[in-house]
Amino acid sequence: MRKKTLMIHGGISRDKTTGAVSIPVSHASTFKQDGVGNFKYEYARTGNPTREALETLICDLEGGVRGFAFSSGMAAISAVMHLFKSGDHIILTDDVYGGTFRLATKILSRYNIDISFVDTSDAQKVNEAIKLNTKAIYIESPTNPLLKITDIRKMAQIANENHLQLIVDNTFATPYWQNPIELGAHIVLHSATKYLGGHSDVVAGVVVVSSEELANEMHFVQNSVGAILGPDDSWLLIRGIKTLALRMEEIETNTKAIANFLQSHPKVKKVYYPGFSTHTGYDTHKNQSRGFGGMLSFDIGSGHLAEQVLAKTKLFTLAESLGAVESLISLPAKMTHASIPKEHREVLGITDGLIRISVGIEDVQDLLDDLAQAIE
16 A cells, blocks of 8 residues: 555554444453453553554554554653663764753663764764664654754664664654655654644654564563553544645645745745755755655744744744644744753754744645744
């Protein structure tokens, strides 16, 4: 099946008992066994029919061996990090989500897991960062919030040559536009709160792995740590995924128009959007993805001006998160990336005047009018 069809009919798309085309929500915490050790479901933390339907669906969409659903995107990332042990070394994209940065520097450091932040768009720098105890390369592509691009195939080659795991946060691209496992990644994850859910009404995370060995390890972590996604949220996520393709196409159309408007505006200093042929990594992204997504950032010149713009928008909602049907606007330096030290943010290019936009599905002219009046 092609992607659009797979989002409707992938995974466990109907109830086998009743034929219901909407998967029922199973609230059961435990299940009757037909004798000791003879069961399909044992305990809801270990397995749940509604969560299983979601996990099978996301596995199909990403082309992996098995999927796993967690209570948030950070729970999913944390679960993946539980695959490693004290003394291991992990290479992370330098321009990484603030929550991932906080986890790496404030939590993983407690367990003596060594982290190096590297510009993974530069393969030579990645090779130079590999140590004897390196176990994984963790990338975002595009990154949050500067939309930097990493060559996933190249990272997979480096990972395989050095017996490392390649982990890809695919939240921005979504499985509709990009499938890292097909490009050689071993683990792909999403903050499913974002585009997969798409309606600002669910907090969730998902992981898909490329091998049975990783599937067994990941299930052991999921069951042992227990940060599972509940059945109601699993059902909401299944429903959201059904319209993912349509939403992403409309969002991308709107984003292109907004990016072009900002690029030509005299008050805007710089626009970060992977759909521009001048964007660093454009050719790489075009070669590994089918679309450019709905995220862009632009620098208005100062934190004072940025906060003025954010205060004046009427349709763009000032809020954390992204990937929803409504357009959202934020100031990374003081919101999503506030946990990153200012000096490190400035080296990366996350200035006080950088504004991040998550474009929704509203009428694009209304969005353009809103931005125009806010900037003026």
